[in-house]
Amino acid sequence: MPSADTNPLHRLTVEQLEDLGKKFEDIGQQVRVDLGDSDARYIRSIIQFHRRLAAMSRVVLVLGSRWKPAWVLGTAGLSVAKIVENMEIGHNVLHGQWDWMNDPNIHSSTWDWDTASPAAAWKHSHNFVHHTYTNVIGKDKDVGYEIMRVDPRQQWHPLFLFQPIYNVLLMALFEWGVAVHDLDFDKIRKGEKSKAQVRDELKAIGIKARRQILKDYVAYPALSGRHWRQTLWADVTANIVRNFWSNAIIFCGHFPDQTYMFTEDEVADESRGAWYVRQLIGAANIDGSDFFHFMSGNLSFQVEHHLYPDLPSSRYKEIAPRVKEVCEKYGLPYNTGPFRKQWGNVQRTIIRLAFPGGESRPKPGPYVRSDDEMPAPKDDRVPAFP
């Protein structure tokens, strides 16, 4: 297997992995004990911002969707509201990042989000399956979401020829893809899921879908009276804008060229340290401004998110330099790149791997501090690369 030779995970000794695991634990622990009032104020202010923006956008659309500038304003506001709600709020609250506050109104056990996917199903497929088996082919259902070939080691099938086409469809209808994702057709086919469970899950999806459709496509257009068409179109647009954006950010998290995929053999009897390395090199960040990070729910810090899925996203930026320090010390890569490049990589992979064969893309070397960052202590580096 060619990747095994270059995968930095295999170059670290047991002791190095243990030491590195401890370093990562420390970084997380330091943030955990520091959480308090100002963090609580942050998430509450974002939640309040979302609700105000959503309410104002709805009002603008119901009252004025017939008037073009109002339509544009309302649709843009609603799109942004949905993006913020799904990403910086929903995704992170459902991860349990704010559970430490013990506030039942901002808690993973009670939260539901403004998207087609029921919260319980997503918590299983994402929090549990994806964040535990990250990038393990065959285990992590997010590797191609069972419908795409994103790693050359996944077996080719003629149906994959169509993946460039349904990739575009998935971008537009992403929320519906996510909604049915947890059903896990593979598991159903193999009979590993009871009929009762499948029935309950379908029912949950049905109830959630009905509520979402009723709100966006029936209730608000109906309130708009004669201009229901414009409001309906605005709601459709906002949902699609949100779908494209969240799809783009999420696909940039694990499928750019830099990231590593793993086989089940590679992760058998994995140590805590090795788990951290897999999260680190299995994810990729996106460079951007603070506004960009906010709009991506800080999933542009995908690396930090995968190392610490339960730490408040607002803290990822501050721990990034310390994660880089660990990368530098152990000669590990720190995957990041501008949005255009990361997204372009992903699309190229999806098109190339629609066809049989394909090779693993060249991987970056160990992380090296650039000039504008702090000078590195060179003495204790442990090269993990040849």
Add this chain to the structure above:
Amino acid sequence: MVETSARPEISTARRRALRLARALTTPLLPDDYLALINPKWSTRELTGTIVRIRRETADAATVVIKPDFPWPGHVSGQYLRIGMEVNGIRRWRAYTITSDPSHPEGVLSITVKYTEGGRMSPIFVRQAQPGQVVFLGEVEGTFGIPVPCRPKMLFLSAGSGITPIMSMLRELERRDALADAVHVHSSRDAEDMIFGGMLRRLAKRHEGYQLCEIHTSRDPRFSPDQLDRLCPDWRDRETFLSGPRKMIDAVRECFEGDGLDGQLHTERFQPVIGTGGGEGSGGTVHLRVSDCDTECEPGMSILVGGENAGAKLMFGCRMGICHTCVGRLREGTVRDLRTGELTQASGQMVRVCINAPEGHVEVDL
């Protein structure tokens, strides 16, 4: 799930309107948008505002709370979970209500004694300020004045065990029912006695209320054999007992020895349950979110079973009070370990700390 407040009681019309408006706000509630205008308009949780704090002794204070919604009422002697936010974290603790159930101002009070190293008591005794918001849970507890009740009563209390007795005395005074009550209370000294001044004034106002203070800094500690001297007709009285575990055990033993346990009322503490050994068939559990299968012997709660199988489940009190551990029951039948009651799945929430599987069950946790 996480520990929550009680739901405020609201009118049917308001509830219907809110349910209808949900079509526009889903997955949020109309309350979430109303709270943008005024946080007190939200009916998500029963909240209250601290209106005043009265120092009782050097290390105890009474916190008077005005509920933001009409108070559903309580029975004197009951306790209440109270939550407060401290450095961004909401913390809960149960306190006995010390106010009269029908206070003319519609307020209720708790009296808190400072505990060294405690999480909540230092906040209430030293930091809380009028105007702060508190979260109010359900009223609980079976300690109270029975109906019917003998007219002659005996109250035995010690230290902060005075709190439920205070609520009862206030109610009895309002009902003009303090005809013949003897109260034996132990505290370190006169200064250290919570409600000391109030009870002494009460004794002055009512001939029927006789207060007997034991100050352990000079007197010997209270024991049941003093009863014959302090209250010779104690065997004829409805007796209310509240204090440290040791005192409760001693008094209970004395009453049971005389076959008088029927007239002794005391705060009953829940034994630890759920670790196995008990009625029922036991069974198998599938936790759907954690993707975990486990087996519970008879008397073992779903929570303990899940934990044994390595599932990380949330819990709080582990005795059915706080609702932190609830999960949706999808399939099968569960047995309430406290009452033995069986519940069949209909998609309802169950507390996994006090419920055991009866056969195979599936829970969304």
